[in-house]
Amino acid sequence: MPVPALAITNLAKSFDRPVVHGLDLTVAAGEFYALLGPNGAGKTTILRMVAGLLAPDAGTIEIFGTDVRKDPVAAKRLLAWVSDEPMVYDRLTPLEYLDFVAGLWQVDPIQARDTANDLLDLLGLKPHANELCGGFSKGMLQKVALAGALIHDPRLIILDEPLTGLDAGSARQVKDVLLEKVRQGVTIIMTTHILEVAERMAQRIGVIAGGRLVAEGTLTELRARTGRESTLEEIFLELVEPGPAAT
Amino acid sequence: MMAAPGSLLWFARHELRLAWRDWLAMMTGGQRVRLFGFLFGGLAVYALLHLIAAVIIAPAAANGIAPDKPTLAMVTGIGLLFFSVMLSQALEAITRVYYTRSDLDLILSSPASTRTLFAVRTGAVALSTALLSALLASPIINMLALFAGPHWLWAYLVLPAFSALAVAIAMALTMGLFRLVGPKRTRLIAQILAAIVGAGFVIGIQAVAILSFDTYSRFALFSSPDLIATLPAADHWLWLPARAVMGDAISAVPVIATFLGALALAMLFFSPSYGRLAVAAASVGQSNRHRAKTGTHFTGRSQAQALRHKEWRLLQRDPWLLSQTLMQMLYLLPPALLLWVNYGEGAGAFIVIVPVLVMAAGQLAGGLAWLALSGEDAYDLVATAPIPAASILRAKVEAVLVVVAAVLAPLLALLALNSWAMAVATGICAILSAASATAIQVWFRIPMRRAMFRRRQVASRAATISEAFASITWAGTGALLSVGSWVAGLTAIIALVVLGIARSLSPHRS
Numbered sequence: 001m002p003v004p005a006l007a008i009t010n011l012a013k014s015f016d017r018p019v020v021h022g023l024d025l026t027v028a029a030g031e032f033y034a035l036l037g038p039n040g041a042g043k044t045t046i047l048r049m050v051a052g053l054l055a056p057d058a059g060t061i062e063i064f065g066t067d068v069r070k071d072p073v074a075a076k077r078l079l080a081w082v083s084d085e086p087m088v089y090d091r092l093t094p095l096e097y098l099d100f101v102a103g104l105w106q107v108d109p110i111q112a113r114d115t116a117n118d119l120l121d122l123l124g125l126k127p128h129a130n131e132l133c134g135g136f137s138k139g140m141l142q143k144v145a146l147a148g149a150l151i152h153d154p155r156l157i158i159l160d161e162p163l164t165g166l167d168a169g170s171a172r173q174v175k176d177v178l179l180e181k182v183r184q185g186v187t188i189i190m191t192t193h194i195l196e197v198a199e200r201m202a203q204r205i206g207v208i209a210g211g212r213l214v215a216e217g218t219l220t221e222l223r224a225r226t227g228r229e230s231t232l233e234e235i236f237l238e239l240v241e242p243g244p245a246a247t
Numbered sequence: 248m249m250a251a252p253g254s255l256l257w258f259a260r261h262e263l264r265l266a267w268r269d270w271l272a273m274m275t276g277g278q279r280v281r282l283f284g285f286l287f288g289g290l291a292v293y294a295l296l297h298l299i300a301a302v303i304i305a306p307a308a309a310n311g312i313a314p315d316k317p318t319l320a321m322v323t324g325i326g327l328l329f330f331s332v333m334l335s336q337a338l339e340a341i342t343r344v345y346y347t348r349s350d351l352d353l354i355l356s357s358p359a360s361t362r363t364l365f366a367v368r369t370g371a372v373a374l375s376t377a378l379l380s381a382l383l384a385s386p387i388i389n390m391l392a393l394f395a396g397p398h399w400l401w402a403y404l405v406l407p408a409f410s411a412l413a414v415a416i417a418m419a420l421t422m423g424l425f426r427l428v429g430p431k432r433t434r435l436i437a438q439i440l441a442a443i444v445g446a447g448f449v450i451g452i453q454a455v456a457i458l459s460f461d462t463y464s465r466f467a468l469f470s471s472p473d474l475i476a477t478l479p480a481a482d483h484w485l486w487l488p489a490r491a492v493m494g495d496a497i498s499a500v501p502v503i504a505t506f507l508g509a510l511a512l513a514m515l516f517f518s519p520s521y522g523r524l525a526v527a528a529a530s531v532g533q534s535n536r537h538r539a540k541t542g543t544h545f546t547g548r549s550q551a552q553a554l555r556h557k558e559w560r561l562l563q564r565d566p567w568l569l570s571q572t573l574m575q576m577l578y579l580l581p582p583a584l585l586l587w588v589n590y591g592e593g594a595g596a597f598i599v600i601v602p603v604l605v606m607a608a609g610q611l612a613g614g615l616a617w618l619a620l621s622g623e624d625a626y627d628l629v630a631t632a633p634i635p636a637a638s639i640l641r642a643k644v645e646a647v648l649v650v651v652a653a654v655l656a657p658l659l660a661l662l663a664l665n666s667w668a669m670a671v672a673t674g675i676c677a678i679l680s681a682a683s684a685t686a687i688q689v690w691f692r693i694p695m696r697r698a699m700f701r702r703r704q705v706a707s708r709a710a711t712i713s714e715a716f717a718s719i720t721w722a723g724t725g726a727l728l729s730v731g732s733w734v735a736g737l738t739a740i741i742a743l744v745v746l747g748i749a750r751s752l753s754p755h756r757s
Contacts, residue, residue: 051631076633087625090697091564092557095543102545103553104632113545130543132564148628 003065005029005156005187006050011059013211019045020211023059027189027204029155032182034202035191038240042211043191044084047158050189051081063156077105080149084161086141087148090134094125094144097133098151105152112151119147123173139170146174150181157181159190163197175201199232209240253359258367266371285708293386300386301394308394314493316481321470322489326409333380333410335445337417340372342437345421345430345521345528352529361522366514369414373510377410398494405491408503411510418513422520430527550634551642558619558646565618565697601673601729602722604658609680609718612651614700616688619643622697644685651681669729676725679739683717683746690753713749717742 004026011023019042027033037043048054050061052072061068066075088097095116102112120126123143128136133144142162149157157178163171178188179201192198198205199219207215207222215222215235222235230238250256271282312318344365354364381403391399420440424433479485490498548556620643623629629639655677663670691710720742727735 051627053627053630073633073635076631079631081627081631083627087628089557089561089624091561093543096560099543099545100553100557101628101632103548103556104550104629104634106550106633109545109547112547116545145628 002029004062005031005064006189007060007062007065008046008050009060011046011049011061012057013042013045013049013054014057018211020049020056023211023213025206025213025216027187029064029187030182030185031187032178032201032203033187033189034198034205035189035208036193036195036198036205036236037191037208041208041240043208044160045211046208047081047160047189047191051079051158052076053081078155080152080154080157082142082145082149082157082159082162084164086138086145088133088136088141088144091132093130093132094120094147095129097144098147101148102151107152115151115153116147119150122177123147124170138165139167142166143170143174146177150177154186156187156189159188161191161193163192163194195232195236205232207236207239215239253363255363255366258359258363259370262367262371296386297389300390304387304390305394308391312391312395312493314481314486314490314495316478317470317475318493319481319486319489320475320478322492323486326488326492329380329384330409330413331444333376333413334416335441336379337372337376337410337413338420338437338441338444340376341369341414341417341421342434342441344368344372345425345525346434351525355522355525355529361525362518365518365521369418369510369514372417373407373411373414376413377407380410381406396494399492401494401496401499402492404503405488405499408506409488412506415506415509415513418517422517425524425527430524434528550632551638551645554629554639554642555646555649558643559650561697562615562618562650598669598726598729600662601669601676601725604655604662604673605676605680605722605725606718608651608655608677609684609714609721611654612647612681613684613688613714613718615647615650616644616685618697618700619647620688620692621695622700623694624697626694640689644689647685648681651677672728673725676721676728679724679742680718680721683721683742684714686746687714687717687749687753690750693754709749709752713745713752716745717749720745 006025006027008023008025011020011025012018013020023046025046035043035046045054049056050063050068052068052075055069063075063078066078068075089100092100098116098119099112102109102116107115117126117129120129123146125140125143125147128140133141136144142165146159146162149159159178162174162178166174175197178190182188190198190202204216204218205222206213215225217225219232222232223230226235226238250260355361384402384406388399388402391402421433421437424436424440428436487498488502491502620640630636632639655674659670659674659677662673687710720738724735724738724742727738
């Protein structure tokens with residue numbers, strides 16, 4: 001049986017109150033997985049634990065068979081994390097930023113330079129490659145952060161609301177780059193509130209509510225669960241909202 | 248009675264409410280009990296300052312303080328020192344009036360009068376400057392009133408007038424900068440100017456004292472008989488502010504009226520352009536497409552090198568830090584001057600510069616360590632990189648200590664030419680001071696935006712206080728070690744105790 005890209009077992013995390021309860025989640029290698037859930041459902045907490053930014057209270061997280069807690073450095077080599085708030089330095093240019101990220105992941109400098117130029121070109125940032133990021137729009141910053149996530153050729157990319165605040169053109173560029181990565185065999189896990197994006201891009205969808213995985217499967221499987229030809233929005237609302245489903 | 252929306256009173260009430268809640272949140276961190284701790288601690292420090300002021304002032308005031316020429320010169324000199332700090336603070340605050348966005352976009356997009364808003368905000372700057380300077384000067388004023396007569400209490404009326412003048416000058420300077428260099432560069436230059444004004448006057452007179460009187464005391468100039476002989480007679484108008492501070496009502500009334508009038512005139516003159524300039528300042532962020540001067544070469548650094556290089560590059564490009572570093576460098580000028588003037592004349596005169604260098608090392612390291620450790624804008628990126636957390640920490644600490652070493656090394660080398668022993672003692676204590684400040688920043692690190700540098704002290708008062716105490720005690724150790732005193736051991740132990748307390752209070756004890 002192939003090693004899954006992500007295997008979460010019995011994961012739990014509490015802050016003032018329990019946020020994630022006994023979560024089990026498996027994402028296969030090369031899969032595009034969308035994690036949906038209402039605000040405060042625990043999506044970001046789960047992904048931050050996967051990225052090693054939060055320590056779980058209980059449970060295990062394995063990235064391609066590497067335990068995140070036992071060997072965090074090895075796990076991080078395989079992973080890229082893009083948050084909804086772009087992690088970019090105001091006083092570095094996109095090229096300098098990519099040089100820095102390549103240094104952190106120890107990418108061969110010649111390969112890093114070529115990849116950086118390709119990525120900036122692909123994301124429409126080439127004309128701004130030597131401008132300080134401080135003057136960039138949110139969309140441009142998000143694209144710089146995405147380029148940073150891709151420069152070290154990760155096997156698993158985790159994106160938390162990557163399309164928030166992007167205009168249609170930028171969103172399209174980001175979606176194209178992500179789909180191309182999946183075609184190349186990279187695994188992508190993404191949270192989004194834009195259900196249409198999840199519907200169109202993801203191969204499997206997981207719905208989180210109250211820190212638990214309440215449903216999971218392909219769109220067809222989720223439809224089968226509701227027993228009618230619903231849109232993802234209708235399925236989502238039925239799963240996460242108490243009482244009768246909104247239509 | 249409710250003030251009419253958009254009126255001066257209405258805006259003033261809005262600003263006051265925000266300022267009060269901001270202050271309360273800053274002081275309590277959401278816990279009321281902290282406020283009591285802060286108040287009791289503050290009162291204890293305040294009482295101690297009164298005690299120190301009493302010890303200094305009581306003997307000097309024993310035979311009364313007459314408003315003769317030497318006294319007026321001394322009061323004027325001290326007043327100018329105070330005023331330079333006021334002006335520096337006002338300049339920075341006025342720049343914020345134009346550049347801080349927060350609710351400015353909302354207000355500028357409303358039909359409310361920008362002239363009214365400008366009047367309220369600049370008035371608030373004048374008030375806060377006056378309150379802060381009154382608080383700082385109050386131990387001296389109170390003890391002067393106690394030992395030399397209640398007429399010194401007039402100083403409390405004169406101080407707000409001085410702060411009004413400082414704000415008026417700050418407004419004129421800011422407007423001048425807008426005209427001269429445009430909104431894109433005004434903030435940076437104003438910040439640097441504020442740093443220079445704040446430290447420049449103090450350092451300038453200290454430099455004159457070193458060059459002319461061979462002493463490190465900035466008061467030497469004010470009490471110099473040569474200088475006093477060249478000054479006008481005691482009844483000259485030049486001494487009006489000093490006389491006003493000393494409680495001469497006839498001098499105080501015109502001084503207060505003139506200075507408050509200057510503020511009113513500045514408000515009247517500069518308020519019509521406020522809306523336009525605030526909008527121009529807002530567009531700076533949007534058009535801030537600076538090109539990097541150097542190319543990017545993808546040289547293939549190690550992870551630690553990449554982290555250190557990034558830290559240095561960001562430090563180099565940070566205008567706020569530039570002004571802060573400039574301030575630290577300015578404070579190092581007098582010791583450098585003293586070293587130069589006394590070069591080859593033995594080590595005796597240098598004892599005063601040892602604590603300055605040690606303190607500077609601690610303060611510089613503390614500020615830089617905050618930027619590198621807490622002010623990491625891409626915290627998640629660095630935390631998800633395949634590097635052990637300890638290695639990240641080590642690389643960042645190295646980046647800080649290299650900068651501190653680069654700043655101090657030339658001065659230590661100069662000192663070594665005069666006295667090896669003193670240079671070694673200074674070097675050791677400077678390393679300990681810088682290491683202590685860095686360790687405190689490691690223990691108290693909290694991820695914050697780099698732009699929050701100004702408010703870093705607020706994040707943890709324990710860190711700020713312990714950093715200051717550690718620097719002071721290592722500075723004392725350095726001075727005592729330089730003269731071969733065994734008491735150095737005692738102050739070193741106190742410094743270690745301070746560090747121990749800081750560590751026990753800190754959230755990160757690794």
